Amino acid sequence: xxxxxxxxxxxxxxxxxxxxxxxxxxxxxxxxxxxxxxxxxxxxxxxxxxxxxxxxxxxxxxxxxxxxxxxxxxxxxxxxxxxxxxxxxxxxxxxxxxxxxxxxxxxxxxxxxxxxxxxxxxxxxxxxxxxxxxxxxxxxxxxxxxxxxxxxxxxxxxxxxxxxxxxxxxxxxxxxxxxxxxxxxxxxxxxxxxxxxxxxxxxxxxxxxxxxxxxxxxxxxxxxxxxxxxxxxxxxxxxxxxxxxxxxxxxxxxxxxxxxxxxxxxxxxxxxxxxxxxxxxxxxxxxxxxxxxxxxxxxxxxxxxxxxxxxxxxxxxxxxxxxxxxxxxxxxxxxxxxxxxxxxxxxxxxxxxxxxxxxxxxxxxxxxxxxxxxxxxxxxxx
Numbered sequence: 001x002x003x004x005x006x007x008x009x010x011x012x013x014x015x016x017x018x019x020x021x022x023x024x025x026x027x028x029x030x031x032x033x034x035x036x037x038x039x040x041x042x043x044x045x046x047x048x049x050x051x052x053x054x055x056x057x058x059x060x061x062x063x064x065x066x067x068x069x070x071x072x073x074x075x076x077x078x079x080x081x082x083x084x085x086x087x088x089x090x091x092x093x094x095x096x097x098x099x100x101x102x103x104x105x106x107x108x109x110x111x112x113x114x115x116x117x118x119x120x121x122x123x124x125x126x127x128x129x130x131x132x133x134x135x136x137x138x139x140x141x142x143x144x145x146x147x148x149x150x151x152x153x154x155x156x157x158x159x160x161x162x163x164x165x166x167x168x169x170x171x172x173x174x175x176x177x178x179x180x181x182x183x184x185x186x187x188x189x190x191x192x193x194x195x196x197x198x199x200x201x202x203x204x205x206x207x208x209x210x211x212x213x214x215x216x217x218x219x220x221x222x223x224x225x226x227x228x229x230x231x232x233x234x235x236x237x238x239x240x241x242x243x244x245x246x247x248x249x250x251x252x253x254x255x256x257x258x259x260x261x262x263x264x265x266x267x268x269x270x271x272x273x274x275x276x277x278x279x280x281x282x283x284x285x286x287x288x289x290x291x292x293x294x295x296x297x298x299x300x301x302x303x304x305x306x307x308x309x310x311x312x313x314x315x316x317x318x319x320x321x322x323x324x325x326x327x328x329x330x331x332x333x334x335x336x337x338x339x340x341x342x343x344x345x346x347x348x349x350x351x352x353x354x355x356x357x358x359x360x361x362x363x364x365x366x367x368x369x370x371x372x373x374x375x376x377x378x379x380x381x382x
Contacts, residue, residue, distance in 0.1 A: 001033055001038040001039065001040050001041065001124055001125075001126050001127075001128055002041050002043065002120065002121070002123055002124035002126070002127050002128070002145065002149065003029065003030070003033070003040055003041065003042050003043070003127075003128045003129075003130060003154065004043055004044070004127070004128070004129045004130065004131045004134070004141050004142055004145070004373075005026040005029075005030075005042050005043070005044050005130050005131050005154075006022050006025075006026070006044060006130075006131040006132065006133035006134050006357060006358075007022060007023055007026070007042070007044035007046065007059060007062045007066075007099075008022065008044065008045055008046050008047065008133065008134075009021075009022050009023060009046070009062065011046075011061055015061050016061060016065070017061055017062060017065040019341075019344070020065060020069070021340065021344065021349075021355075021357070022133065022357050023062065023065060023066055023069065024069065025156050025357045026042075026130055026154075026156060027069060027070070028155045028156065029128065029130045029154035029155045029156060030042075030070065030097065031070070032155065033128070034070075034095045034097065037094040037095055038094070038095070039089075039092040039093070039094060039095070039096055039098075040096070040097045040098065041089055041092075041098050041100065041123055041124055042097065042098065042099045042100065043080055043099075043100045043103055043120065043141055044059060044062075044099075044100075044102070044103065044131065045102055045103045045104040045109070045134065045141075046058070046059050046062070046102050046104070047102075047104070048104065049102060049104050049105055050104075050107075051104065051105070051106060051107025051108075051109075051110070052105065052107075053105045054105070057102050057104070057105070058101065058102060059076070059099055059100075059101055059102050060076055060101075062099065063075075063076040063099040066097070066099065070097065072097065073096075073097075074097045074098070074099055075088055075091070075092070075096065075097065075098040075099070076088075076098070076099050076101070077089075077098060077099070077100050077101055078101050079100070079101050079105075080100035080101050080102070080103050080105070080106070080120065081106070081116065081119040081120060082119075085100055085101075085123060086122075086123065088100075089123050089124075103139075103140075103141050108140060109139050109140050109141060110137070110139050110140075111140070112138050112139050112140050112143055112144050113140055113144070114140075114144060116140045116144070117140040117141075117144030117145050117147075117148060118148060120140060120141060120144075120145050121145050121148035121149050124149065125149065125150075126149055126150050126151075126152070127145050127146055127148075127149040127150065127151045127152070128151075128152050128153070128154050129142060129146065129151065129152075129153060129154060129157055129373055129376075129377055130153070130154025130155065130156045130157050131157070131373065132156055132157050132160040132161070132356070132357055132358045132361055132362075132373075133357045133358040133359065133360075133361055134358075134361070134373060135157065135358065135361045135371040135372070135373030135374050136358075136360050136361040136364045136365075136369075136371045136372065136373070137372065137373065138372035138373075142372065142373040142376070143372045143373060143376045146373075146376035146377055147376060151376065151377045152377065153374070153377050156357065157373075157374070157377075159354070160354075160356060160357065160358060160361075160362070160365075161365070161374060163333060163353070163354045163356075164333070164335070164356065164362055164365050164366060165365070167197075167299065167301055167333060167366070168193065168197055168366065168368070171197060171198075171298075171299040171331075172298035172299050172330060172331065173199055173298060173299070174199040174200065174293075174296065174297050174298060174299075175197060175198045175199050175200075175297065175298070175299040175300075175301075176198065176199065176200045176201075176202065176293050176294055176297040176299070176300050176301075177194045177198040177200070177201045177202070177300075177301045177302075177303075178201075178202045178204065178290070178294070178300070178301070178302040178303070178304070178321060178325075179191060179194070179201060179202070179203055179204070179207070179303055179304050180203070180204035180205030180207065180303070180304025180305045180306055180307075180318075180338075180339070181205045181206070181207055181303075181304035181305070181336070181338065182205060182206045182207060182223065183206075183207060183210075183225060183229065184207045184210045184211070184225060184229050184232050184233045184236065185225065185228070185229050185232055187207070187303070187304070187363065188232050188235070188236060189363075189367040189369075190303070190363050190366050190367055191236045192235075192236060192239055193366060193367055193368055194245075194301070194366070195236065195239050195240040195243050195245040195247065196239075196243055196245075198245055198301075199245065199246065200245065200246040200247075200248065200293050200297075201240065201245060201246070201247045201248070202248050202290045202293060202294075203247065203248065203249050203250070204250065204282050204290070204304065204305065204306035204307070204317065204318075204321070205304050205305055205306060205307060206222065206223040206224065206279075207225075207233075207304075208249050208250055208253075208270065208279075208282070209222040209223060209224035209270075209279060210224045210225040210229050210230055210232075210233045211230075211233045211234075211237065211249050212224070212249065212270050212271050213230055214230035214231070214233045214234050215271070216271075217270065217271025217272070218271060218272055218273060219270075219271070219273045219278075219279065220255065220273035220274050220275055220276060220277040220278055220279070221273075221275075221276060221277060221278040222253075222255075222273055222277075222278045222279040223278065248289065248290070248293070249270065250270045250282035250283060250286035250290075251269065251270060251283070251285050251286045251289070252267055252268065252269055252270055252282070252283030252284065252285045252286050253267070253268060253269075253270045253273065253279035253280075253281065253282055253283045253286070254266075254267055254279065254280060254281040254282070254283055254307070254313075254314060254316070254317075255267070255268050255273050255274070255277040255278060255279050255280070256277065256278060256280050256313075256314070257276060257277055257278075258278075259278065259280070259308070260311075261311040261312060261313055263313075265313060267283045267284065268283075270282075270283070270286070279307075280307050280308045280311070280313075280314040281306060281307030281308065281309075281313075281314040281315070281316060281317045281318070282306045282307060282317045283317075284316075286317070287306075287316070287317045287320050287321075290306075290317075290320075290321060290324070291320055291321065291323075291324040294321065294324040294325060294328055295324050295327055295328055297328055297330050298329075298330035298331070299330050299331045299332075300325055300328050300330060300331070300332045300333065301333050301335070301366075302321065302325055302332075302333070302334045302335070302336075302339050302343075303334075303335050303336040303339055303362070303363070304336055304338060304339055305318045305338045305339060305342050306318045306321055309338075309342050309345075318342050318346075319342075319346050322342055322343045322346045322348045323346070323348060325343070325348065325352055326343075326348035326351035326352060327351075331353045332352040332353045332354075333352070333353060333354045333355075333356065334349075334352055334354070334355050334356065335355075335356035335358070335359070335362040335363075335366075336356075336359050336362065336363070337359045340355055340356070340357075343355065361373075
């Protein structure tokens with residue numbers, strides 16, 4: 001079984017795995033295949049080595065970490081194709097696991113080169129795609145191989161697509177979406193889709209200031225977009241008004257005189273941030289309103305933090321939102337790298353319905369776009 005997984009995890013300076021969330025997410029499929037006696041050949045990318053072999057991006061530490069999680073040896077091939085990969089595959093016994101070296105050490109991977117895809121396909125008889133986080137990329141390992149072998153979705157892939165699709169097609173109401181981050185432009189397609197299906201959209205993070213500026217507010221030195229971004233924000237707001245969706249901006253913010261954990265702070269109205277000050281978190285009044293909406297929801301989607309939560313003084317609102325999502329009795333879905341990092345950091349990740357492993361993939365699916373990695377499997381199986 002040739003299994004595409006998403007093992008693109010942070011590696012610490014000492015060579016250990018920094019966050020194994022994505023590795024653990026691959027375990028159900030891996031376990032099911034091993035229990036069935038499959039010889040499992042895992043392939044993944046790590047970072048952006050730009051098509052060249054770079055020791056800083058080797059998957060060797062991931063193989064070692066994975067072996068501790070499954071309490072069994074994980075063989076490692078120092079290439080994903082060529083004689084070394086073929087030899088490592090030939091040595092596998094039923095139930096064994098092999099991890100191939102970083103796919104992106106070959107430029108042909110991201111180019112979806114047919115010959116490279118064929119080399120990967122030669123390693124196995126069946127292909128399984130469980131890498132939802134890479135499903136929006138038409139690469140050799142996510143799209144090309146699917147046309148060369150009997151292809152199936154892994155358990156994680158099936159769950160990701162099912163959960164995220166259900167948010168758009170059959171959510172229970174009230175449906176509350178929390179959207180944070182920096183740029184409205186990056187999430188405009190998601191916002192425009194969400195205001196069609198959600199009852200309330202809560203805006204946090206730096207993107208809130210783009211809305212505030214567009215409405216004539218004063219945001220001091222707070223990060224915000226230019227006229228083009230402001231026009232996009234107003235387009236999203238107008239669409240929300242047309243669909244009857246409540247789009248809420250923070251009424252107050254926690255402002256600082258510098259981007260630092262040691263900065264002086266003050267709570268100000270979101271549209272009256274003093275000159276020289278910057279909003280780095282939503283304020284207590286806004287937080288209370290957001291928490292109330294979340295706790296009363298029957299469906300919650302969270303994508304994007306409320307502020308600079310990586311610094312303790314500006315983590316209060318994001319922590320409160322994470323706690324409210326965890327306390328919500330309805331269906332709760334968290335997606336996007338920063339949101340996943342936040343809910344994990346605050347210890348609530350096991351108290352939500354689903355934590356998505358796909359940042360860009362989850363956004364594109366929520367936008368209604370076709371994911372190449374998903375479409376390829378559907379085409380083969382149909």
